[in-house]
Amino acid sequence: MIASSWAGGWPTVKGEHLPYVIVFVTMSADGKIASVAKDSRLSCPSDKRRLHELRASCDAVVVGAATVASDNPLLTVRLVEGVNPVRVVLDGRLSINPSSRVVTDRSAKTVIAACYDACDEGKVTALRSAGCDVRLFKCVDGYLPLKEVLTYLRDAYRVKKVLVEGGGETIWRFFKEGLVNEFRVTISPFIIGGRASVTPVGGEGFRKLGEWVRLRLIHVIACECGDEVHLIYKVVGRR
Numbered sequence: 001m002i003a004s005s006w007a008g009g010w011p012t013v014k015g016e017h018l019p020y021v022i023v024f025v026t027m028s029a030d031g032k033i034a035s036v037a038k039d040s041r042l043s044c045p046s047d048k049r050r051l052h053e054l055r056a057s058c059d060a061v062v063v064g065a066a067t068v069a070s071d072n073p074l075l076t077v078r079l080v081e082g083v084n085p086v087r088v089v090l091d092g093r094l095s096i097n098p099s100s101r102v103v104t105d106r107s108a109k110t111v112i113a114a115c116y117d118a119c120d121e122g123k124v125t126a127l128r129s130a131g132c133d134v135r136l137f138k139c140v141d142g143y144l145p146l147k148e149v150l151t152y153l154r155d156a157y158r159v160k161k162v163l164v165e166g167g168g169e170t171i172w173r174f175f176k177e178g179l180v181n182e183f184r185v186t187i188s189p190f191i192i193g194g195r196a197s198v199t200p201v202g203g204e205g206f207r208k209l210g211e212w213v214r215l216r217l218i219h220v221i222a223c224e225c226g227d228e229v230h231l232i233y234k235v236v237g238r239r
């Protein structure tokens, strides 16, 4: 089982722990999480259940605006018993479609994190009226300050454990800011190909060996389906 302590220590803000951040992705055997057509249906039923179990054990689940636009996910716990986590959409430009299921579905709270300067006040009001907590942050180069987002979730919703489900751009921002504690990946028996397909960690990438994030493999699960493997890594620092 997973060790509960992390040798590297948790990132802190003002001396207090930030929430523990787990990334979970399902990727093809050639390392893609979605095709160029944004098809990401890679999970077997057991992998979906694993994801829902993890959601049920987390206080918040985070996705990027592009994942909401392409998958229209509900982000609730459905395949196992459990309480729905707070849904969090990172949406710098507040481009979310108000008819997205995370907006219209009331079975869980939805927080939408967006940048002050990029926001249409009318849309903020409409989304708030629909029940969403639209939280505006001061962004740099259009990027949300993720430490502040995590601090807000901790203070406003008592969030201690966060599940980041993707996509690749969102996961990159969490790694870039040094906020990931655990990386979980299911390797699914498909080859997708395509240099423009989505990979687990996008962005501009870390350039040099000294910048790469070092992981320690702590658990290997052979999936019941017989064709998949699920790997659990702890982040232990830089290479």
Ligand SMILES: NC(=O)c1ccc[n+]([C@@H]2O[C@H](COP(=O)([O-])OP(=O)(O)OC[C@H]3O[C@@H](n4cnc5c(N)ncnc54)[C@H](OP(=O)(O)O)[C@@H]3O)[C@@H](O)[C@H]2O)c1
Pocket: 024, 025, 026, 027, 032, 033, 034, 035, 038, 039, 040, 042, 063, 064, 065, 066, 067, 068, 070, 071, 090, 091, 092, 093, 094, 095, 142, 143, 144, 145, 146, 165, 166, 167, 168, 169, 170, 171, 173, 198, 202
């Ligand atoms: N297989 C899997 O496990 C899995 C899981 C999840 C998603 N996916 C797939 O991944 C694909 C989407 O991935 P993606 O990499 O294209 O996009 P993404 O990470 O879902 O969303 C990226 C967008 O989210 C907003 N965003 C994210 N982090 C931000 C930050 N720190 N500050 C400001 N805005 C931020 C930005 O929107 P703005 O540019 O509008 O500001 C950004 O362009 C979809 O096809 C989905 O199906 C696969």
